[in-house]
Amino acid sequence: MPAGRGVTIRAAVSHGVGVPPSIEDLQLNAPSPNEVRVEITACAVCHSDLSYLDGTWATDFPLVLGHEATGYVVELGESGNEYGGNGSDLAVGDPVVITLIRSCGICRACRRGHDVACTGEISLNRRSPLADTAGNRIIQGLNVGAFAEQVVVHRSQVVKLPDDVDPVAASLLGCGVLTGYGAVANTAQVAAGDAVVVVGCGGVGSGALQAARIAGADPILAVDPTPEKRVAALGFGATHVVDPARDDIATVITRATGGYLADHLLVTTGAPAALDGAIDLLAPMGNLVIVGMAGDDVKIEVAPSWLAAANKSILGSKMGTTRVAEDIPSLIDHHRAGRLDLQGMVSSVHSLDNIAEAFDEVWRGEVLRTVVLPNEAEETFQGSKTISKKAASTC
Numbered sequence: 001m002p003a004g005r006g007v008t009i010r011a012a013v014s015h016g017v018g019v020p021p022s023i024e025d026l027q028l029n030a031p032s033p034n035e036v037r038v039e040i041t042a043c044a045v046c047h048s049d050l051s052y053l054d055g056t057w058a059t060d061f062p063l064v065l066g067h068e069a070t071g072y073v074v075e076l077g078e079s080g081n082e083y084g085g086n087g088s089d090l091a092v093g094d095p096v097v098i099t100l101i102r103s104c105g106i107c108r109a110c111r112r113g114h115d116v117a118c119t120g121e122i123s124l125n126r127r128s129p130l131a132d133t134a135g136n137r138i139i140q141g142l143n144v145g146a147f148a149e150q151v152v153v154h155r156s157q158v159v160k161l162p163d164d165v166d167p168v169a170a171s172l173l174g175c176g177v178l179t180g181y182g183a184v185a186n187t188a189q190v191a192a193g194d195a196v197v198v199v200g201c202g203g204v205g206s207g208a209l210q211a212a213r214i215a216g217a218d219p220i221l222a223v224d225p226t227p228e229k230r231v232a233a234l235g236f237g238a239t240h241v242v243d244p245a246r247d248d249i250a251t252v253i254t255r256a257t258g259g260y261l262a263d264h265l266l267v268t269t270g271a272p273a274a275l276d277g278a279i280d281l282l283a284p285m286g287n288l289v290i291v292g293m294a295g296d297d298v299k300i301e302v303a304p305s306w307l308a309a310a311n312k313s314i315l316g317s318k319m320g321t322t323r324v325a326e327d328i329p330s331l332i333d334h335h336r337a338g339r340l341d342l343q344g345m346v347s348s349v350h351s352l353d354n355i356a357e358a359f360d361e362v363w364r365g366e367v368l369r370t371v372v373l374p375n376e377a378e379e380t381f382q383g384s385k386t387i388s389k390k391a392a393s394t395c
């Protein structure tokens with residue numbers, strides 16, 4: 001395909017809250033300077049996608065969701081190699097991880113390494129590369145729109161993936177695992193011997209647990225009301241698991257830490273109950289790290305003098321305060337060295353045609369993570385395909 005001409009792709013288009021996505025032909029623009037066109041191998045379903053579809057978060061429609069993906073480069077925009085950020089040596093055919101984090105590389109935030117706070121001018125922020133066959137704009141959901149055969153994204157959103165890494169499992173690196181890892185490594189800066197508590201053991205929490213293990217934290221407590229997720233958490237590095245419906249969290253933390261309490265308590269869920277009394281579980285100098293997105297109406301009460309007196313901090317962690325160009329390669333290294341289990345997090349895979357079932361699996365809480373393979377024919381799946389019976393049965 002010559003540069004400058006768009007392509008026709010199949011994509012899962014969402015038309016409204018509560019409406020299952022439909023598979024439609026869309027026009028995808030050719031990549032402009034500093035953009036790249038990628039053929040999608042795998043795209044994981046994230047709770048953020050579903051938060052738009054169930055109305056938890058407001059959005060306009062129609063849009064194509066899917067924002068943590070892998071694929072391979074099929075076209076580079078003109079001057080694409082001038083971008084100084086990730087993958088400046090990118091070439092057609094390279095396998096890549098795609099993230100929703102889009103950064104200009106030159107604004108004040110980007111110069112300080114704060115990719116997630118970028119305020120720069122990026123043309124994709126103003127103009128979706130997607131349109132229907134009548135020419136009407138389709139929103140590129142969460143900056144990617146990877147429940148589709150191909151995407152056009154900014155160069156900052158793409159990191160090279162070594163050939164020997166499984167692209168299905170690696171799709172998790174684009175959002176959930178990245179967020180959990182970053183919350184531990186970047187936001188909280190967990191060190192060896194720190195006592196860490198992870199509240200919520202879904203996709204983000206599982207990444208946080210593994211990051212805490214990589215950092216050498218001990219003990220590592222996992223809190224989740226779902227028995228299967230507590231079992232899985234033990235495999236991801238938790239030394240203790242807590243059922244909030246049955247166990248007294250303060251008692252478990254007190255025993256596990258010899259009375260010192262938590263150096264870092266990471267809340268990866270948006271459930272308001274997860275924040276109740278969380279500050280009381282912190283050791284002096286401890287951090288409460290808020291990763292999960294609660295509703296805008298959720299408030300917490302804090303006595304400022306108590307924070308000051310005990311040197312406690314409350315830290316917000318947007319996408320794990322991620323620096324894409326450093327953190328995704330680090331995660332790939334950890335995975336290749338056997339320190340980061342990604343395959344164990346993938347419970348099932350689906351074709352694009354079967355995406356509604358993939359969404360339903362996540363809504364029903366049956367899977368830890370499910371992944372859509374947009375370029376695989378439905379016949380090869382025979383509906384849902386369970387990859388890991390262990391993961392499926394424990395999540």
Ligand SMILES: [Zn+2]
Pocket residue numbers: 046047048049067068175176
């Ligand atoms: Zn996500």
Ligand SMILES: [Zn+2]
Pocket residue numbers: 103104105106107108109110111117118119120
């Ligand atoms: Zn920027």
